[in-house]
Amino acid sequence: MAERRINNMEKIRTAVAQDLLSGRIDLLLGWEKGLYWWQSRPLFARNSEDLQRLTWDSFCVANLSGYLQEELKENKKIGILLKGCDSRALNRLVQDQMVDRERVVAYGLPCPGLLDPRLLKQEAGLELTALGIEEGEDRVTLTGTKGKSIAREELLLEKCRRCHHPDPVGCDQLLLPPVGSREDRSRFHQVTRLEEIPAEERFAYWSSQFERCLRCYACREACPCCSCRECFVEQEEPRWLGKAHENSENFIYHLTRAFHSAGRCVECGECQRVCPVELPLMELSSKIIKDINELYGEYQAGLDTEQDPPLLTYQPDDPAAFVE
Amino acid sequence: MTKYITSERLPELWARLADRGPLYLPVNEGTAVAFRAWEEGKEVNLEAVNSTVSPKEIFLPAWETYLKFERAGKKLALAPADANGLARPVTAFGLRPCDLRAIELLDLVFVEQDPPDELYTRRRKNTTIVALACSQPDPFCFCTAFGIEPTDAPGADVLAWKTGNRLFMEARTPRGEDWLEENSRLLQEAEGVEKPPPVESADFGLALEGLPENLKGRFEDPIWDQIYRSCLGCGICTYICPTCYCFDIQDYGHQEQGERFRCWDSCQFSHYTLTAGGNNPRPTRKERVRNRFLHKLQFYPERYEEFGCVGCGRCLRSCPVGIDMVSVIRALGGETVAR
Numbered sequence: 001m002a003e004r005r006i007n008n009m010e011k012i013r014t015a016v017a018q019d020l021l022s023g024r025i026d027l028l029l030g031w032e033k034g035l036y037w038w039q040s041r042p043l044f045a046r047n048s049e050d051l052q053r054l055t056w057d058s059f060c061v062a063n064l065s066g067y068l069q070e071e072l073k074e075n076k077k078i079g080i081l082l083k084g085c086d087s088r089a090l091n092r093l094v095q096d097q098m099v100d101r102e103r104v105v106a107y108g109l110p111c112p113g114l115l116d117p118r119l120l121k122q123e124a125g126l127e128l129t130a131l132g133i134e135e136g137e138d139r140v141t142l143t144g145t146k147g148k149s150i151a152r153e154e155l156l157l158e159k160c161r162r163c164h165h166p167d168p169v170g171c172d173q174l175l176l177p178p179v180g181s182r183e184d185r186s187r188f189h190q191v192t193r194l195e196e197i198p199a200e201e202r203f204a205y206w207s208s209q210f211e212r213c214l215r216c217y218a219c220r221e222a223c224p225c226c227s228c229r230e231c232f233v234e235q236e237e238p239r240w241l242g243k244a245h246e247n248s249e250n251f252i253y254h255l256t257r258a259f260h261s262a263g264r265c266v267e268c269g270e271c272q273r274v275c276p277v278e279l280p281l282m283e284l285s286s287k288i289i290k291d292i293n294e295l296y297g298e299y300q301a302g303l304d305t306e307q308d309p310p311l312l313t314y315q316p317d318d319p320a321a322f323v324e
Numbered sequence: 325m326t327k328y329i330t331s332e333r334l335p336e337l338w339a340r341l342a343d344r345g346p347l348y349l350p351v352n353e354g355t356a357v358a359f360r361a362w363e364e365g366k367e368v369n370l371e372a373v374n375s376t377v378s379p380k381e382i383f384l385p386a387w388e389t390y391l392k393f394e395r396a397g398k399k400l401a402l403a404p405a406d407a408n409g410l411a412r413p414v415t416a417f418g419l420r421p422c423d424l425r426a427i428e429l430l431d432l433v434f435v436e437q438d439p440p441d442e443l444y445t446r447r448r449k450n451t452t453i454v455a456l457a458c459s460q461p462d463p464f465c466f467c468t469a470f471g472i473e474p475t476d477a478p479g480a481d482v483l484a485w486k487t488g489n490r491l492f493m494e495a496r497t498p499r500g501e502d503w504l505e506e507n508s509r510l511l512q513e514a515e516g517v518e519k520p521p522p523v524e525s526a527d528f529g530l531a532l533e534g535l536p537e538n539l540k541g542r543f544e545d546p547i548w549d550q551i552y553r554s555c556l557g558c559g560i561c562t563y564i565c566p567t568c569y570c571f572d573i574q575d576y577g578h579q580e581q582g583e584r585f586r587c588w589d590s591c592q593f594s595h596y597t598l599t600a601g602g603n604n605p606r607p608t609r610k611e612r613v614r615n616r617f618l619h620k621l622q623f624y625p626e627r628y629e630e631f632g633c634v635g636c637g638r639c640l641r642s643c644p645v646g647i648d649m650v651s652v653i654r655a656l657g658g659e660t661v662a663r
Contacts, residue, residue, distance in 0.1 A: 034646040034651070035646070035648070036463065039646060040646075041647075042553075042554035042645050042646075044553045044554065062554075066556075127463060212353055212358070214377065214560075214564075214588075215559075216559035216590070217593075218558035218559070221557050221558040222556055222558070234594065234595055242574070243572060243587050244387045244585055244587055245386040245387045245587055270644075274558070274560070274644035276356070276377070276560045277354075277356045277376060278354050278376075
């Protein structure tokens with residue numbers, strides 16, 4: 001298995017090196033290792049030396065598509081490594097005409113789902129520094145323990161456990177064999193649970209969550225849908241949002257952001273993953289997605305760029321029960 | 325004076341302290357940990373190293389009212405803020421040595437100035453700090469790189485540490501002695517001399533000597549082009565950081581009635597340095613990221629002869645793209661041990 005991973009890495013590096021070193025692309029967006037084995041971070045590679053640091057492992061969590069808008073100002077053509085969710089983000093940006101697809105070379109990485117370091121620590125009962133992992137086909141062995149082995153599915157990040165489409169779509173090439181769709185995974189169980197709570201309790205739940213918001217705007221900055229050149233948060237005339245970290249303002253911020261990404265959220269889960277106080281932000285987006293599915297038929301943003309986005313089309317017989 | 329309390333009796337201590345005045349201590353909020361005013365039902369967490377958000381908010385809340393204003397005809401009535409419960413004595417319990425050191429760095433900015441910042445200074449003077457020695461550093465800790473001893477907190481009123489089932493508390497100041505005395509009904513005298521058990525150092529092999537001088541003249545170093553690239557431009561690092569203190573002052577309400585408040589602000593935000601007329605001296609993430617790190621590593625030492633970082637490791641844990649103090653110091657050349 002370790003051998004296969006090394007082979008995969010070589011395959012990826014060879015493919016992107018060809019394009020970067022021949023000048024077909026000016027920049028490659030990928031990942032490199034961070035401080036520890038359970039951290040990988042974005043890599044901006046421009047030469048063969050940079051490419052030596054390129055990594056593809058179970059911790060390459062950052063969605064790199066959000067960097068394209070900015071980087072295309074300085075680079076003619078950019079290569080980008082994309083997991084399934086990341087590829088939907090690119091497709092969505094292209095559909096929104098925020099990114100010129102002609103100037104992007106998209107390399108797809110079929111994704112086995114990424115591991116949650118917190119779950120690894122919890123399962124091992126050890127500090128991560130005292131731990132290592134060996135990844136098998138469907139299981140992960142925790143080295144440093146007495147060889148404890150756990151189903152990979154149970155160690156995945158929250159965002160990966162609800163992912164139906166781990167294979168990238170609309171890429172120029174897939175660098176690894178597809179992993180197949182995962183429609184057996186439950187996308188909406190958390191939302192369904194919240195829907196069942198009486199409205200007052202639900203309000204109390206969200207109040208207690210939003211109260212903890214630091215207003216650091218990491219959810220917005222990490223979101224590939226949040227591609228506005230100027231966000232309503234910064235607009236001063238009129239001022240939509242006060243700067244006080246007051247709960248009513250926090251509500252306005254999160255609800256506005258959720259509704260603004262309605263029909264465009266690709267469910268990459270980055271908003272929730274980056275939140276330093278771990279607000280369950282994906283539940284807001286999931287609720288809207290679920291409603292869209294129920295009202296206008298199944299739709300997953302970024303999956304099929306030919307399909308009309310339901311909120312950007314109008315039909316006279318569209319259901320409108322919510323305004324009647 | 326050293327006393328101890330057994331773990332089972334801690335809830336009694338919390339209730340008693342909270343009765344006396346606001347008691348801030350680390351509590352679980354989902355999987356995050358934050359310093360909150362204790363009330364029945366809060367899940368206290370004395371194990372966490374370090375809390376997700378730093379305890380600076382006890383002294384510098386995320387937002388607070390300065391004054392209230394109201395217009396009646398041609399008159400504008402101003403009323404100062406009641407400064408959120410400042411009338412009663414506050415206990416801040418469970419600050420780690422690095423967090424306490426960070427508060428001392430904030431004191432340089434807010435207290436040891438002329439004039440001092442009134443709200444911060446009143447809170448600081450009104451608060452008894454019980455620091456909690458670390459028994460195990462987190463993988464992200466590097467306080468010893470900044471000369472901080474994880475088992476000691478020289479600026480605390482009381483130093484607490486855990487040994488087995490016992491939480492020992494040693495008074496370090498007259499206020500600390502009074503505090504222990506007030507709560508003596510719940511505490512037992514320590515037999516013999518007790519000391520916090522030693523812990524491993526945590527420093528990531530950083531060599532910081534000479535770094536501030538070295539950074540002079542490196543404002544235009546091309547390394548900044550690499551360091552900032554992946555920055556998302558969010559404010560996580562500044563808001564969880566125990567030594568970041570920037571704030572903004574704004575009004576809330578309308579012409580007839582409202583409040584003037586201050587709230588945290590972040591040098592990572594585009595509007596932070598935006599001036600009237602639209603000029604922005606830090607127009608991109610590059611200038612903003614550079615400012616944050618130079619502030620901690622060069623400007624703070626130049627102004628106060630102290631680094632503006634305490635090695636709490638929060639940015640190492642929470643930056644979503646891995647731009648953290650250790651990685652940046654390494655990129656700037658401040659390390660001795662090749663890893």
